[in-house]
Amino acid sequence: MTPASLVDGAPADTVGIDSRGLAYGDGVFRTLRLQDGGVLHADEQWRKLAADAQRLDLEVPPLDVWLADTAMLNHGQATGVAKWLLVRRSEGRGYRPTTRAAQRIVQVSSLPPRVASAALTIAALRLAAQPALAGIKHLNRLEQVLAARELRPGTDELLMCDHDGFLVGGLRSNLFWVHDGRLLTPFVDRCGIAGTMRARVLRIAAGLGVAQAEVREGGAALMAADEIFVTNALVGIWPAHRVETRGLQAPGPLTQRLARELGPPFLI
Amino acid sequence: MTPASLVDGAPADTVGIDSRGLAYGDGVFRTLRLQDGGVLHADEQWRKLAADAQRLDLEVPPLDVWLADTAMLNHGQATGVAKWLLVRRSEGRGYRPTTRAAQRIVQVSSLPPRVASAALTIAALRLAAQPALAGIKHLNRLEQVLAARELRPGTDELLMCDHDGFLVGGLRSNLFWVHDGRLLTPFVDRCGIAGTMRARVLRIAAGLGVAQAEVREGGAALMAADEIFVTNALVGIWPAHRVETRGLQAPGPLTQRLARELGPPFLI
Missing domain, CATH: 3.20.10.10 (D-amino Acid Aminotransferase, subunit A, domain 2)
Known part of the structure; x- marks a missing residue:
């Protein structure tokens, strides 16, 4: 069975209780449209992810890593939604960030219905x-x-x-x-x-x-x-x-x- | 070995990737001082937790539940730090909260050193x-x-x-x-x-x-x-x-x- 989420490229549906995402919201994300089996406007989405990550001083993995993760989760769905999260790794406690390293989380789900206007x-x-x-x-x-x-x-x-x-x-x-x-x-x-x-x-x-x-x-x-x-x-x-x-x-x-x-x- | 954290009263060190705490920061927390094996000013801390939870429309478990969790994690430490988190349960997706029910997370760690002034x-x-x-x-x-x-x-x-x-x-x-x-x-x-x-x-x-x-x-x-x-x-x-x-x-x-x-x- 295809997993619904990957953490750092491995099937997982949890994060550590010490996640700075949970404690502080110390991360950024993207919501992306999957279309014809691919990520729509992937370049642009990654550039925005990278720009946002830079504002928080977070390292961002290259686009091909995100795309490979997303492809692994998206078997045969014509359309869908991917969520990419980048969350600063936890090292010790306290607000002060001590690393630029970040955890990469990818989730795929179905495209929600919407009315025409x-x-x-x-x-x-x-x-x-x-x-x-x-x-x-x-x-x-x-x-x-x-x-x-x-x-x-x-x-x-x-x-x-x-x-x-x-x-x-x-x-x-x-x-x-x-x-x-x-x-x-x-x-x-x-x-x-x-x-x-x-x-x-x-x-x-x-x-x-x-x-x-x-x-x-x-x-x-x-x-x-x-x-x-x-x-x-x-x-x-x-x-x-x-x-x-x-x-x-x-x-x-x-x-x-x-x-x-x-x-x-x-x-x- | 004593666990370092409980989720809803059970030893656990992860939360679901769909946690509204991770996605939105949809929760509240307390940092408490453990002293002589107990929680200092526990009543006051719980009342503030409950007041904060009410602002976000979250259900808060009674004080004795938090104290029991904390005691389970705090074997024989004279001093320490407890963190209590209350995170809205995830139901479906989207910002709109559909439940007041919340996950209870308790962590215990050691008291950090500090200088006198x-x-x-x-x-x-x-x-x-x-x-x-x-x-x-x-x-x-x-x-x-x-x-x-x-x-x-x-x-x-x-x-x-x-x-x-x-x-x-x-x-x-x-x-x-x-x-x-x-x-x-x-x-x-x-x-x-x-x-x-x-x-x-x-x-x-x-x-x-x-x-x-x-x-x-x-x-x-x-x-x-x-x-x-x-x-x-x-x-x-x-x-x-x-x-x-x-x-x-x-x-x-x-x-x-x-x-x-x-x-x-x-x-x-």
Whole structure:
């Protein structure tokens, strides 16, 4: 039977109780889409993993090691989800990191179902500003856990603001909207995650000559938006048909154009 | 051989790779001093664990269960350190918590040595303000890991400020200082941990009729302080003989008076 997870390349479904991942969340991770038996946008995902690891001063194994692990777990599934975790090794106790060496954990699971377009709600919980950790997909995710308690039936994704009331992104996604032909997305320099799909969509928009900007705007900006969508590595571009009580065309024309450029498996 | 850790009361030194502690830091913990074979201030520690658990909506096992676990691990050690962790059980995937049930982890180790008084340095890294998590000893401790990289030989404890430059506390302790006969300590309502020893010292000071206040003050306040000390459950009251380049009497007279009231094993 194929195992569901590997730790440092060996079948395992546990980590040590002294893991700095458990004690402190001292690690980073990636959620990746498996497609046609391979890892979608693997290069980009690895580069982001490496960049995040560098922010925490963690050694990152080369891409081919991650891909070999993932392939070992992914026998014959056409689609799926891989999770790559990189957790600092434990040496003695205390907060101070004494090594850059990290444990490599790979898990594979099935792709969750999703509806064609999303209803968005703005969460009451606000994200703390911490530039030292902003943009990084690290293992300190209690804010997301707390915010997720606000998920109600009928909401597909929660939007998060910072303490100044500026939009940051979705609970599990980055946020985009279109206003007067411009593609807008929140800054993620004080909190939030700079997702690989966010970067890809910005590149695609630039390639199409679409005006774009990172902005600090509150939820009111979405009430005037012509189109709204969220992005991540699993869903690609996910158009919103509703934000709070406001209905929207989903997908809007620019959203469709970007999705067409993004290509399969994300055509909408 | 006595095991060093128990998971849900059974000898174990691993947790599942799907642990929400590893994935999100979805849990709380306590660090406790073992003294004369027992847990020091066990009632108070449990009440704080329960209060923190409630903030995250986690079920907490009764004190006697924690004490029984700890006793099973602590054969004949006069002193030591116990760590109690409470981690939400995993059910399915995603941030949203679907259960209040939690895994109970108990570890016992030896008491680390410490010098009689501490040299304090103010860390450059500043703590993010998140009222929803402030005061709780939860498993999201990446800020502490990042700050701990600033520890240099000659510094015994780092002091942390928030993004507004207000003192919050020590990396592993709460902070107190004396100014004109008043005992001052930072608010911990926006970030930081409200330690059990902090609460105990404030109660002791009140009992002695010492004027006290929670304050928002920057590091400059320490340059005018008559006495400074930090507290936690392991060290009790730890007088500072230096903050940055400024020397201090350690312990000062009020620090000594408080330590006398706190009693053994924390007499200084």
